[in-house]
Amino acid sequence: MADLSLSPRSALAPFLHAGHHGAEGKTGVKLREVTACALAELTAFKGQKAALIKSTQNAFGVALPAANKSVSKDGVTFISVSPGKWLVTGEGAAEHDLVERLENAAGSLAAVVNQSDARAVVEISGDKARSALAKGVMIDLDPAAFKTGDAATSFAVQFWITLWQTNDAPTYRLAIFRSMGRDLLHWLESSAAEFGYDIHG
Amino acid sequence: MRIPCPFCGPRDSQEFSFLGQTGLKRPDPNAPDAQKQFHDYVHIRDNKAGLTKELWLHANGCRSWIVVERNTLTHEITGSEFASPLTKEAAQ
Ligand SMILES: [Zn+2]
Numbered sequence: 660m661a662d663l664s665l666s667p668r669s670a671l672a673p674f675l676h677a678g679h680h681g682a683e684g685k686t687g688v689k690l691r692e693v694t695a696c697a698l699a700e701l702t703a704f705k706g707q708k709a710a711l712i713k714s715t716q717n718a719f720g721v722a723l724p725a726a727n728k729s730v731s732k733d734g735v736t737f738i739s740v741s742p743g744k745w746l747v748t749g750e751g752a753a754e755h756d757l758v759e760r761l762e763n764a765a766g767s768l769a770a771v772v773n774q775s776d777a778r779a780v781v782e783i784s785g786d787k788a789r790s791a792l793a794k795g796v797m798i799d800l801d802p803a804a805f806k807t808g809d810a811a812t813s814f815a816v817q818f819w820i821t822l823w824q825t826n827d828a829p830t831y832r833l834a835i836f837r838s839m840g841r842d843l844l845h846w847l848e849s850s851a852a853e854f855g856y857d858i859h860g
Numbered sequence: 861m862r863i864p865c866p867f868c869g870p871r872d873s874q875e876f877s878f879l880g881q882t883g884l885k886r887p888d889p890n891a892p893d894a895q896k897q898f899h900d901y902v903h904i905r906d907n908k909a910g911l912t913k914e915l916w917l918h919a920n921g922c923r924s925w926i927v928v929e930r931n932t933l934t935h936e937i938t939g940s941e942f943a944s945p946l947t948k949e950a951a952q
Pocket residue numbers: 865866867868869918921922923924
């Protein structure tokens with residue numbers, strides 16, 4: 660029988676040119692697409708949020724984060740995006756069974772929608788990552804206002820984005836509709852050019 | 861102008877889209893003067909000078925409908941809340 664298993668296709672690979680770009684002799688920013696990453700949206704049904712929090716706590720060992728926050732454990736990240744709604748990413752061992760685990764935890768408490776083929780995730784890090792992002796992101800990224808673990812759904816240039824900070828390097832991740840990935844990269848590369856940037860394929 | 865979203869906190873007004881005044885009630889299509897009532901429902905607004913309550917959608921954010929209390933004379937925004945009690949419950 661033919662092998663019918665499908666392998667994910669990168670949203671951005673055709674547009675990512677690995678190597679150094681922009682200003683020479685310095686690397687203020689590093690860019691890469693987060694591949695091998697499953698994505699899903701989890702939406703609590705009416706009146707079921709408290710029960711869902713308990714159920715996901717049991718299944719994943721973390722509490723669903725409050726507004727403007729994200730939380731990670733064992734390759735799974737929950738990002739608050741709307742009242743009663745979270746974007747969930749799964750990497751490493753968590754990539755292949757993320758949706759199944761979420762569906763089991765959600766039961767009749769929440770809807771789980773696979774977003775793996777709908778969104779692209781870009782990671783931007785380095786000591787100038789904040790300055791490069793600030794040219795288009797409308798929220799305040801100063802560490803006093805936005806720290807590791809903080810998240811936002813907001814607007815950047817002409818994109819609806821989900822943004823979260825994963826460490827103090829700082830490193831940020833941006834999730835967008837994957838058809839907008841090329842335009843997002845174009846903007847990020849223009850913003851990062853003055854600082855010098857590396858693309859990791 | 862910044863609008864305080866009850867879920868996201870203060871955000872630039874460009875993240876929101878504006879619907880208009882709150883409290884409009886869809887007329888009965890079977891009423892004898894339905895045509896006039898629908899004309900008013902669609903086109904006629906109070907255009908108040910002073911404190912107003914308006915519907916805004918946090919379209920490029922958490923996508924919640926919110927009611928914003930705004931003074932049209934000063935542009936001061938004095939409060940906001942979720943338009944739907946269901947959204948409010950889900951945000952807690
Ligand atoms: Zn909001």
